[in-house]
Amino acid sequence: MSVTIYDIAAKANVSIATVSRVFNNHARVSPRTRARVLAVAEELGYQPHASAQSLARKKTSLVAAIIPMMTNYFFVEVIRGLQDRLAESDLDLIVYSTLTLNEVDVQLERALQRGLASGVLLFATPMTPARVARLQRSSQPVVLVDSFHADFDCVSTNNREGGCRAVQHLIDRGCTRIGMIMAHPESLPAADRRIGFEQALRQAGLPLREEWIVVSEDMKQHGFTEEAGYQAMKTLLARRTRPDGVFVTSDLQALGALQALHEAGVAVPDEMALIGFDDIKISRYVGLSTLRQPMYEMGRVAVDKLLGRMEQPERPTSHTVFSPALVVRRSTAGEQAQEKGFLAWPLDHT
Amino acid sequence: MSVTIYDIAAKANVSIATVSRVFNNHARVSPRTRARVLAVAEELGYQPHASAQSLARKKTSLVAAIIPMMTNYFFVEVIRGLQDRLAESDLDLIVYSTLTLNEVDVQLERALQRGLASGVLLFATPMTPARVARLQRSSQPVVLVDSFHADFDCVSTNNREGGCRAVQHLIDRGCTRIGMIMAHPESLPAADRRIGFEQALRQAGLPLREEWIVVSEDMKQHGFTEEAGYQAMKTLLARRTRPDGVFVTSDLQALGALQALHEAGVAVPDEMALIGFDDIKISRYVGLSTLRQPMYEMGRVAVDKLLGRMEQPERPTSHTVFSPALVVRRSTAGEQAQEKGFLAWPLDHT
DNA sequence: CTGAAAGCGCTAACAT
DNA sequence: ATGTTAGCGCTTTCAG
Numbered sequence: 250m251s252v253t254i255y256d257i258a259a260k261a262n263v264s265i266a267t268v269s270r271v272f273n274n275h276a277r278v279s280p281r282t283r284a285r286v287l288a289v290a291e292e293l294g295y296q297p298h299a300s301a302q303s304l305a306r307k308k309t310s311l312v313a314a315i316i317p318m319m320t321n322y323f324f325v326e327v328i329r330g331l332q333d334r335l336a337e338s339d340l341d342l343i344v345y346s347t348l349t350l351n352e353v354d355v356q357l358e359r360a361l362q363r364g365l366a367s368g369v370l371l372f373a374t375p376m377t378p379a380r381v382a383r384l385q386r387s388s389q390p391v392v393l394v395d396s397f398h399a400d401f402d403c404v405s406t407n408n409r410e411g412g413c414r415a416v417q418h419l420i421d422r423g424c425t426r427i428g429m430i431m432a433h434p435e436s437l438p439a440a441d442r443r444i445g446f447e448q449a450l451r452q453a454g455l456p457l458r459e460e461w462i463v464v465s466e467d468m469k470q471h472g473f474t475e476e477a478g479y480q481a482m483k484t485l486l487a488r489r490t491r492p493d494g495v496f497v498t499s500d501l502q503a504l505g506a507l508q509a510l511h512e513a514g515v516a517v518p519d520e521m522a523l524i525g526f527d528d529i530k531i532s533r534y535v536g537l538s539t540l541r542q543p544m545y546e547m548g549r550v551a552v553d554k555l556l557g558r559m560e561q562p563e564r565p566t567s568h569t570v571f572s573p574a575l576v577v578r579r580s581t582a583g584e585q586a587q588e589k590g591f592l593a594w595p596l597d598h599t
Numbered sequence: 600m601s602v603t604i605y606d607i608a609a610k611a612n613v614s615i616a617t618v619s620r621v622f623n624n625h626a627r628v629s630p631r632t633r634a635r636v637l638a639v640a641e642e643l644g645y646q647p648h649a650s651a652q653s654l655a656r657k658k659t660s661l662v663a664a665i666i667p668m669m670t671n672y673f674f675v676e677v678i679r680g681l682q683d684r685l686a687e688s689d690l691d692l693i694v695y696s697t698l699t700l701n702e703v704d705v706q707l708e709r710a711l712q713r714g715l716a717s718g719v720l721l722f723a724t725p726m727t728p729a730r731v732a733r734l735q736r737s738s739q740p741v742v743l744v745d746s747f748h749a750d751f752d753c754v755s756t757n758n759r760e761g762g763c764r765a766v767q768h769l770i771d772r773g774c775t776r777i778g779m780i781m782a783h784p785e786s787l788p789a790a791d792r793r794i795g796f797e798q799a800l801r802q803a804g805l806p807l808r809e810e811w812i813v814v815s816e817d818m819k820q821h822g823f824t825e826e827a828g829y830q831a832m833k834t835l836l837a838r839r840t841r842p843d844g845v846f847v848t849s850d851l852q853a854l855g856a857l858q859a860l861h862e863a864g865v866a867v868p869d870e871m872a873l874i875g876f877d878d879i880k881i882s883r884y885v886g887l888s889t890l891r892q893p894m895y896e897m898g899r900v901a902v903d904k905l906l907g908r909m910e911q912p913e914r915p916t917s918h919t920v921f922s923p924a925l926v927v928r929r930s931t932a933g934e935q936a937q938e939k940g941f942l943a944w945p946l947d948h949t
Numbered sequence: 950c951t952g953a954a955a956g957c958g959c960t961a962a963c964a965t
Numbered sequence: 966a967t968g969t970t971a972g973c974g975c976t977t978t979c980a981g
Contacts (some may be wrong), residue, residue, distance in 0.1 A: 251714065253974055264952045269976060277950055296712040300659060301974030303650035303955045311693070322880075332696050340714065341660070343696045346682050362603065362646040364958095365691065504884060529883045530672075534854060535838050614968045627966060651958030654973045664957060714974095919962055 253273075257563045262368055271338040272297060299340070300516030303364075312555065313343040315356050317373050317470070322529040322543060323499075324372060329392065330548020331370065338556055348470065354400065356381075359481035360385045368555045370394055375437055376401075390558035392551050393507040396437050402554040403568040404547050406528075408438045411540040411573035412445025413522045415496045420453050424494030424522055430481040430506060432472035432498045439471065439498045442526060444475065446496055461492045465502075478502030481589070482509035493521055494581075500525035500532045500539055507535065526573070531578030543571050602643045611639040645725035646850055650681045653714075662905065663693040663716035665706050667723050668820040672879040673849075673894060674722060677744065679729060680898020681720065688906055698820065700724065704733075711737045718905045720744055723821075725787055726751075728926040740908040742901045746787050753918040754897050758788045758876075761890040762795025763848045768888070770803050773843030774872055778811030780856060782822035782833040782848045789821065791850045791927040796846055805922060811835065811842045815852075828852030832859035843871055844931075850875035850882045850889055856932070857885065876923070886929030895919050 255266040257282040261268070263282055265288045265443065270288045270480035271280050278286075283302065289295075303309040314331060316324050328344070335342050343366055345356040353374050360366045361383075374380065376398040385400065386389050393403040419427050429446050450457045463481040465472025478497060486509065503525035515521050517531075525532060528541035550569050558564065603620040611618070611902035613632055621627050621636045628636075638647075653659040656890050664681060676726050678694070685692050693716055695706040703724050710716045711733075719741045724730070726748040735750065743753040769777050779796050782789035793812075801809045813831040815822025828847060834860065835842065847853040857867065865871050875882065878891035900919050908914065 251712070251974095255974080265975080266953080266977080267951060270951085273976080275976090279950060282950080294712075296708075298654075298974050299713040299715040299890055300650045300653035301957090302976080303977040304648075304654050304959090305974075307957070307976095309650060320677070322672065325672070329696065332694075341695075341709070344678075344682075345693050346679065346692075361693070362601075362644075362648040365649040401827050431910075534881055535884050588780075601958095603957080615959080616961085616969075617967055619966085623960080625961090629966060632966080648958050651973090652960080654975090655958075655960040657960095657973070 252295045253298070256292075257286060257289045257293055257295055260293070265344040280543055283411045297410075299554065306368040307364075309365060310339065310504065311341050311343055312368045312370065312552070313345060313356075313360035313373060314370040315323060315347065315353055315360065315374070317343045317347050317350060317353055319503070322501075322531070323527045323542065327372075327551075328530075328546040330354070330550075331552055332548075333545075334549040334552035338552075345553055349429075349468065354380070358381065361389055368392075368559055370551055370555065370579065371396070373436070373438065375435055385430040388441050390555055390562065392498045392545065392558075394551050394553035397568060400566060402558060402566050404551045404554065404571075405438075405572045406542045406547070406573050408573075409445040409448070411526060412442035412496065414445075414450035414575055415442075415526065415540055416446050418524060418575055418579070418581060419494035420449070422494070422518070422522060424492075424495070425455060425463065425497045426458075426460075426490065426492045427484055428492030428495045429463070430478060430495060430502055431462060431464040431470060431484070432477070432502065435468075436464070436471040436473070436498075439473075442496075442498050456529045457492035460488050461495075464495050473499045473501055474488075475501055475505035475508070478503075478505030482506035484515075486510075486513050486515070491521065494518075494525050495521060495599040497523065500527040500537060502528045503537055503580075504535065507537070518579070518581050518583050524581050532578070538578045538581040539576050540573035541576050542573055547571065553579070601648070603648070603657070604645075607636065607639045607645055609644055609836060610643070611636050615786050620760055641746045642721070657714075658717040659715060660689065661691050661716045662718045662720065662902070663695060663706075664720040664832065665695045665697065665703055665709035665710065665722060665724070665752035667697050667700065668823060670876065672881070673877045673892065675899075676879075676894035677722075677762055677898040680900075681902055682893040682898075684899045684902035688902075697706040699818070704730070707733065711935040713785075718742075718909055720901055720905065723786070724789065725785055740905055740912065742905045742908075744901050747868075747918060748918060749918075751915050752908060754901045755788075755894045755918070756897075756921045756923050758791035758923075759795040759798070761876060762792035762846065763799040764795075764923070764925055765792075765876065766796050766799035767803075768848065768874060768925055768927070768931060769844035770799070770805065772844070772868070772872060772943065774806060774812065774842075776808075776840065776842045776844070777805060778808075778835055778842030778845045780828060780835065780845060780852055780937045781812060782827070782852065783815050783818060785818075786821040786823070786848075789823075792846075792848050801888065808839050811845075823849045823851055825851055825855035825858070828855030829859045830855075832856035833863075836860075836863050836865070837844055844868075845871060845873050847873065847875045850879045850887060851875045853887055853889070853930075854881065854885065857887070868929070868931050868933050869945075873929050878926055882926075882928070889926050890930040891926050892923055 254265045258265045258268045271283050347353050374397040393401050395405050397403045463484045465477045467477045525537050527541040528539045532539050608615045608618045621633050641907045709948040719841050723745040743751050745755050747753045813834045815827045816825045875887050878889045882889050
């Protein structure tokens with residue numbers, strides 16, 4: 250069927266070992282034979298067989314990305330960064346998108362133990378002792394994206410700082426009753442954002458009222474969904490006194506929150522300002538203020554780390570932390586928003 | 600290092616063949632030895648080695664999806680469908696997202712010839728004779744998503760019908776000068792949508808004026824980008840007489856078009872109505888009318904077809920065509936829109 | 950610089 | 966029902 254090194258060895262009058270050497274730029278092969286081999290290979294349209302190579306080399310050209318919630322478009326952008334960087338190194342990407350964390354463990358097992366992937370990019374997954382142990386006893390390197398553990402290479406955004414800046418921004422625009430819509434606290438990013446939130450309030454001497462903090466009970470995608478945001482805002486709106494500014498742990502939730510606000514006839518940002526986190530593509534269109542994560546870049550860096558470790562398994566782990574950038578739009582700045590976004594368009598025909 | 604069938608064979612006092620049989624539910628293995636083997640395997644934490652299996656079986660557990668423009672969130676939704684269905688059959692998904700069609704061919708070659716993937720899902724790629732030939736001489740089955748060729752299994756949306764219904768909707772709401780913003784005509788879906796567009800105009804006896812049709816020259820992502828839509832609308836707005844209704848070949852482009860309309864102070868839909876195609880998630884939030892494609896379902900069906908063919912390579916090809924559903928929102932219906940979407944919210948504070 | 954040969958871990962005849 | 970034995974296509978000592 251497909252052409253193998255035997256075919257090209259025969260046709261080029263060399264042994265298969267030589268052919269193999271040529272393709273691995275290995276040892277000393279005379280320029281002449283090398284050229285001949287290459288020519289024949291080209292002529293026959295030879296391509297090395299992936300599985301055979303993996304078996305012999307004891308490592309694959311596959312990297313697995315395990316992504317707990319791809320519906321969160323944040324991750325889609327990161328994937329692009331992964332892809333681009335991976336392609337440069339001739340690696341292929343296996344994608345597992347899961348809905349629950351149990352599934353994460355299942356997929357992890359799949360990718361790790363069958364020797365399918367020679368590296369794993371693990372997204373937004375809390376590092377329980379069990380997971381840490383599992384990961385450590387596997388030989389493949391792992392890079393954590395959007396979560397952290399000192400024993401692994403990590404890339405993430407400074408969520409605490411982001412939460413802090415979000416609240417600071419609300420304060421700057423004059424909000425005094427500041428609330429928060431939290432995803433599930435098991436999510437480390439969400440938890441960190443909350444810490445930043447509380448810190449900023451303390452610093453400003455503003456009250457931190459529990460009734461203005463709504464925490465998602467929904468485990469589904471850790472509560473990073475529009476539905477969760479919608480429900481949370483409904484809850485918030487039912488309070489005796491309402492906050493006049495709300496920090497939401499993700500843009501996706503903020504979208505749902507906006508919907509609830511709209512249905513309740515609450516003016517944004519005048520009666521209530523809203524700021525999210527991520528800066529997914531949608532946000533620009535709805536004029537949602539937010540903290541932008543450099544998603545594409547995060548993807549590239551994640552792969553860099555993975556490749557680095559594949560070459561030097563013993564090098565010390567490192568953690569790259571990006572600072573989120575404040576993006577001011579209508580949901581906090583009203584008409585004065587620097588970035589108007591789309592939301593403006595219907596105003597014209599009203 | 601890792602445990603192999605030899606280990607478990609030794610420990611269970613059987614041959615490796617028997618172990619293999621157990622794991623492949625193969626021939627007749629006595630219940631007793633089977634139990635014993637399974638027990639030992641469990642104890643040792645055995646997992647078959649993916650590459651070794653692939654090499655011996657001459658087929659992998661990997662399916663490749665080649666996606667020319669993942670930034671088009673349409674495809675992200677389809678991927679979910681793929682994933683879910685694939686997981687049911689214990690297959691893994693390799694994702695290649697490319698920006699140009701040249702890259703598509705490169706990736707195709709990668710996936711196909713190295714025997715990496717045992718099946719390919721090819722997205723939105725025009726079936727040139729060269730590609731058809733390439734695909735046909737490979738042994739792996741291919742399913743075309745969002746494109747068509749009689750020699751392959753396909754799943755797509757009825758784009759002609761969609762274009763037709765879009766225009767019909769514009770006509771129903773009273774538009775008489777109907778224009779269109781086209782992606783690159785090399786894109787089959789775009790071309791088909793245009794055919795539907797023209798057909799509907801003819802049927803209604805409305806003029807089909809070339810100056811109201813703007814075709815993207817941009818090859819990048821076949822012109823399915825916001826930027827392309829933005830530029831196209833600018834062009835359209837510069838015409839002596841403007842259309843009062845525009846059908847755009849994708850929601851992504853429509854988003855850009857809306858931006859241009861906003862900047863020009865054109866009232867939507869009163870001065871100009873707009874309708875897109877796809878119904879990506881964003882569309883609901885900006886109140887964009889559109890034709891919805893059943894993305895998740897398309898993904899599942901695509902995998903069904905692929906698996907079907909992997910089992911019966913000779914079965915006749917089939918083409919599943921979904922009918923797009925009209926979704927009416929503010930961009931064509933104004934305040935009367937059934938689905939209000941989010942665009943409403945800023946109205947409240949104006 | 951090049952060839953021979955022994956695996957890598959598993960499957961699949963072919964025997965028994 | 967189970968064992969033996971060839972491979973699958975490639976890498977990698979070890980000789981020459």
